[in-house]
Amino acid sequence: MSKASPLSIIILAAGKGTRMKSALPKVMHSLAGRPMIGWVLETALALEPEQVTTVIAPDQDEIKNVVHPHQCVHQEEQLGTAHAVQQAKESLKNFKGTVLVLYGDGPLYTPETLRHFLKNIQNAGADFGYLGMTPDDPTGYGRMITDKDGYVTGIVEEKDADAAQKKINLCWTGVMAGSAPEIFDLIEKVDNNNAQNEYYLTDLPALAAREGMKTIHAIAPIEETLGVNSRAELAVLESKIQDRLRARAMEGGATLIDPASTFLSFDTKIGQDVVIEPNVVLGPGVTIGDHVCLYAFTHIEQANIESGAEIGPFARIRPKSSVGEGAVIGNFCEVNRSHIEAGAKSKHLSYLGDSIIGGGANIGAGTVIANYDGFEKHKTIVGPGSFIGTNSTIIAPVTIGEGAIVAAGSCVTNNVPEDAMAIGRARQENRDGWAAIYRGKKLEQKKAG
Ligand code: UD1
Numbered sequence: 001m002s003k004a005s006p007l008s009i010i011i012l013a014a015g016k017g018t019r020m021k022s023a024l025p026k027v028m029h030s031l032a033g034r035p036m037i038g039w040v041l042e043t044a045l046a047l048e049p050e051q052v053t054t055v056i057a058p059d060q061d062e063i064k065n066v067v068h069p070h071q072c073v074h075q076e077e078q079l080g081t082a083h084a085v086q087q088a089k090e091s092l093k094n095f096k097g098t099v100l101v102l103y104g105d106g107p108l109y110t111p112e113t114l115r116h117f118l119k120n121i122q123n124a125g126a127d128f129g130y131l132g133m134t135p136d137d138p139t140g141y142g143r144m145i146t147d148k149d150g151y152v153t154g155i156v157e158e159k160d161a162d163a164a165q166k167k168i169n170l171c172w173t174g175v176m177a178g179s180a181p182e183i184f185d186l187i188e189k190v191d192n193n194n195a196q197n198e199y200y201l202t203d204l205p206a207l208a209a210r211e212g213m214k215t216i217h218a219i220a221p222i223e224e225t226l227g228v229n230s231r232a233e234l235a236v237l238e239s240k241i242q243d244r245l246r247a248r249a250m251e252g253g254a255t256l257i258d259p260a261s262t263f264l265s266f267d268t269k270i271g272q273d274v275v276i277e278p279n280v281v282l283g284p285g286v287t288i289g290d291h292v293c294l295y296a297f298t299h300i301e302q303a304n305i306e307s308g309a310e311i312g313p314f315a316r317i318r319p320k321s322s323v324g325e326g327a328v329i330g331n332f333c334e335v336n337r338s339h340i341e342a343g344a345k346s347k348h349l350s351y352l353g354d355s356i357i358g359g360g361a362n363i364g365a366g367t368v369i370a371n372y373d374g375f376e377k378h379k380t381i382v383g384p385g386s387f388i389g390t391n392s393t394i395i396a397p398v399t400i401g402e403g404a405i406v407a408a409g410s411c412v413t414n415n416v417p418e419d420a421m422a423i424g425r426a427r428q429e430n431r432d433g434w435a436a437i438y439r440g441k442k443l444e445q446k447k448a449g
């Protein structure tokens with residue numbers, strides 16, 4: 001391979017993923033809020049390739065949306081990994097350079113490891129490189145056979161290996177690279193004379209050696225080589241990715257009191273001096289500003305939490321919402337498609353839906369915005385500095401003016417002007433002595449049996 005040769009990446013994702021027992025293609029299963037294939041694509045793009053081609057099965061077109069604008073090619077039948085790579089030949093017909101093959105179900109590789117691997121191939125002046133690993137238990141993997149200089153002369157699949165070969169613990173990770181167009185010419189020569197009657201990508205090193213071409217190997221950190229074949233492995237990878245995201249948040253200046261119970265998403269952005277208490281879940285699309293406090297059992301999705309805000313404990317911020325600077329959303333409050341402006345407070349037991357809560361407004365405990373009439377959602381605007389008394393029901397659409405007060409227990413159905421007081425509840429009536437008379441009657445009845 002020539003120095004600094006252009007790079008093209010092929011991601012193999014056409015496998016059936018039978019062990020997932022799912023209607024969803026394996027690589028569409030989510031890890032930290034993003035399909036598995038999205039993680040592989042991000043790593044691929046970090047290597048600045050000229051082109052990324054994903055090989056999918058014909059019934060997996062939903063993968064196209066995730067890798068867009070990068071192309072997908074169909075592998076009509078899953079005839080093996082070499083056959084899968086060959087499906088990209090047409091889309092790479094004008095490409096001369098290095099082709100890197102990744103698996104769509106191996107999302108943990110870091111760009112550093114892959115860069116290092118490609119550099120090794122380049123430095124050795126080799127034609128191919130196979131990325132190896134040395135797992136404690138090599139069962140199931142292809143075993144790499146090397147000569148005295150460390151060049152790979154063959155790879156034997158578990159199902160085709162003899163007893164001695166099964167003892168080899170240098171295994172193939174599934175990551176390989178080779179020169180194009182030569183790699184496609186060599187794949188033409190791969191046959192399916194093996195236990196699985198598949199066209200194996202593992203056959204290339206032996207074929208290459210026969211043609212006088214060299215295949216080097218490198219060793220990947222074992223924790224990056226984990227892949228997903230089952231739901232149990234999906235859970236293992238979720239926790240690995242969560243650990244990386246937690247580490248990144250802490251490096252960025254956030255305190256995670258219990259990292260193990262803090263769940264983040266691939267795109268979570270967290271500022272400095274943020275404190276996150278245990279059992280907090282941040283779904284996709286969340287940005288947390290500096291000095292924010294997320295108290296225990298807070299759940300946030302698709303929302304922007306600005307600096308100094310306090311959320312929770314036991315609060316839920318739903319999509320398309322924002323909580324402004326220094327605003328407080330307290331226990332058992334739900335915010336949905338709403339903007340809580342700077343300094344506003346809703347400290348207990350409220351539902352704020354399809355609303356704008358103006359700066360500094362105070363929302364009393366038990367306030368509910370009735371935003372849905374069974375058919376449509378309606379908007380509510382609560383003016384800045386207004387005060388909504390406890391247990392008020394605000395029936396949308398309604399606008400409450402700046403500085404207005406809503407008396408506790410009101411049902412607000414009409415707009416409230418600026419600085420006005422709205423009271424919408426039955427007037428209280430006191431009946432003197434009524435309770436004593438009532439008790440007397442009841443006691444007499446009881447005595448009479
Ligand atoms: C493969 C390797 C094995 C290696 C292991 C590492 C071969 C023959 N074996 O085995 O040496 O140790 O990976 O995990 O390559 N795929 C397609 N089309 C196909 C077949 C597979 O796109 O026709 C894709 C799958 O979606 C998957 C990847 O290729 O992402 C690997 O396929 P899989 O069947 O899981 O191979 P392994 O048995 O893991």
Ligand code: MG
Pocket residue numbers: 227229
């Ligand atoms: Mg596999």
